[in-house]
Amino acid sequence: xxxxxxxxxxxxxxxxxxxxxxxxxxxxxxxxxxxxxxxxxxxxxxxxxxxxxxxxxxxxxxxxxxxxxxxxxxxxxxxxxxxxxxxxxxxxxxxxxxxxxxxxxxxxxxxxxxxxxxxxxxxxxxxxxxxxxxxxxxxxxxxxxxxxxxxxxxxxxxxxxxxxxxxxxxxxxxxxxxxxxxxxxxxxxxxxxxxxxxxxxxxxxxxxxxxxxxxxxxxxxxxxxxxxxxxxxxxxxxxxxxxxxxxxxxxxxxxxxxxxxxxxxxxxxxxxxxxxxxxxxxxxxxxxxxxxxxxxxxxxxxxxxxxxxxxxxxxxxxxxxxxxxxxxxxxxxxxxxxxxxxxxxxxxxxxxxxxxxxxxxxxxxxxxxxxxxxxxxxxxxxxxxxxxxxxxxxxxxxxxxxxxxxxxxxxxxxxxxxxxxxxxxxxxxxxxxxxxxxx
Numbered sequence: 001x002x003x004x005x006x007x008x009x010x011x012x013x014x015x016x017x018x019x020x021x022x023x024x025x026x027x028x029x030x031x032x033x034x035x036x037x038x039x040x041x042x043x044x045x046x047x048x049x050x051x052x053x054x055x056x057x058x059x060x061x062x063x064x065x066x067x068x069x070x071x072x073x074x075x076x077x078x079x080x081x082x083x084x085x086x087x088x089x090x091x092x093x094x095x096x097x098x099x100x101x102x103x104x105x106x107x108x109x110x111x112x113x114x115x116x117x118x119x120x121x122x123x124x125x126x127x128x129x130x131x132x133x134x135x136x137x138x139x140x141x142x143x144x145x146x147x148x149x150x151x152x153x154x155x156x157x158x159x160x161x162x163x164x165x166x167x168x169x170x171x172x173x174x175x176x177x178x179x180x181x182x183x184x185x186x187x188x189x190x191x192x193x194x195x196x197x198x199x200x201x202x203x204x205x206x207x208x209x210x211x212x213x214x215x216x217x218x219x220x221x222x223x224x225x226x227x228x229x230x231x232x233x234x235x236x237x238x239x240x241x242x243x244x245x246x247x248x249x250x251x252x253x254x255x256x257x258x259x260x261x262x263x264x265x266x267x268x269x270x271x272x273x274x275x276x277x278x279x280x281x282x283x284x285x286x287x288x289x290x291x292x293x294x295x296x297x298x299x300x301x302x303x304x305x306x307x308x309x310x311x312x313x314x315x316x317x318x319x320x321x322x323x324x325x326x327x328x329x330x331x332x333x334x335x336x337x338x339x340x341x342x343x344x345x346x347x348x349x350x351x352x353x354x355x356x357x358x359x360x361x362x363x364x365x366x367x368x369x370x371x372x373x374x375x376x377x378x379x380x381x382x383x384x385x386x387x388x389x390x391x392x393x394x395x396x397x398x399x400x401x402x403x404x405x406x407x408x409x410x411x412x413x414x415x416x417x418x419x420x421x422x423x424x425x426x427x428x429x430x431x432x433x434x435x436x437x438x439x
Contacts, residue, residue: 127328132259148253149184166206
């Protein structure tokens with residue numbers, strides 16, 4: 001006798017939708033999401049990937065663990081502060097609270113005193129100007145690339161010619177995922193006039209390139225690489241003198257977002273210094289060393305900032321109420337996770353690492369962290385890590401909590417620099433589970 005195919009017994013969709021656990025999940029998830037999960041499990045059963053008897057339990061388990069967002073919170077144990085793959089800067093408690101409060105109706109564009117419309121983002125703008133007195137005005141857009149695109153487009157519109165941008169060859173950078181700033185700028189129709197060489201550029205190179213077609217002088221911080229040896233570059237103050245001679249705007253893209261010099265990163269450029277040296281506009285990202293949400297911050301001379309603010313593209317690049325709330329809270333409060341990780345106490349970090357290593361039966365090794373995210377390239381941040389077998393990395397990532405470690409030279413390294421103290425016990429428990437499973 002031919003046995004019947006068990007796949008014919010896969011529960012029907014309407015029967016699965018009637019399960020009490022599935023009905024309860026409808027209070028959190030919409031029907032489209034629930035039906036998609038049911039369909040995926042049914043398909044897996046038809047393909048023989050799971051037993052038919054496991055269809056209903058698999059669906060209820062999947063719905064029980066599914067949140068409204070597919071993003072999974074992780075513990076960053078890589079030692080990299082601004083980890084782009086992990087969302088760059090983690091927000092401070094103050095910024096998180098500000099987002100929650102701004103989630104409902106807020107006076108983002110209303111003066112509650114008069115009941116009339118007001119300008120968007122005045123609170124964030126005020127906070128920026130207080131934090132950076134050298135700036136006369138400020139503008140917030142949705143990210144750093146948008147800020148550069150807006151600046152290049154608006155300044156090109158002011159030039160008499162085609163809008164040529166003069167930039168050093170040593171500052172033509174490519175950042176993550178193959179994104180090149182040069183490609184971004186040329187989409188505006190502007191031409192890039194490269195001057196100097198990869199390792200050496202002089203003021204005379206800029207001067208010789210200026211013509212009636214020039215729209216601006218651009219200086220870009222080489223945020224994710226460093227050129228050493230026989231090198232030279234032109235400082236902002238020198239470019240300011242040249243820009244004044246030819247009545248040209250000077251645009252400086254710093255990327256990483258320090259307001260003022262930080263002793264922990266002595267060679268990292270900052271907004272205040274660049275503005276005092278003569279930059280008309282300085283562009284930085286909000287979600288790097290500043291420790292805030294994704295945003296492009298533009299600070300500088302009032303006339304230059306207003307030229308950008310009045311351009312039609314500024315509307316397309318404006319930020320939402322949640323970003324503005326988080327940005328203002330980040331600036332007005334003194335500490336955030338990025339600042340804390342950068343200035344962590346060495347003795348405390350060492351003690352935490354030793355305690356974790358002892359708890360899981362492992363050893364510690366010297367391990368330098370990094371700023372990451374295009375900040376302070378090549379600058380090591382002292383530290384230590386718990387050394388584990390490389391095979392531990394994947395189950396730690398897939399576990400609860402999800403722990404992302406650094407995999408290097410056949411080892412799984414747990415660096416606690418970016419991990420809150422309160423999570424140390426959870427990390428220890430997770431490592432013990434993985435060790436037990438691999439025993």
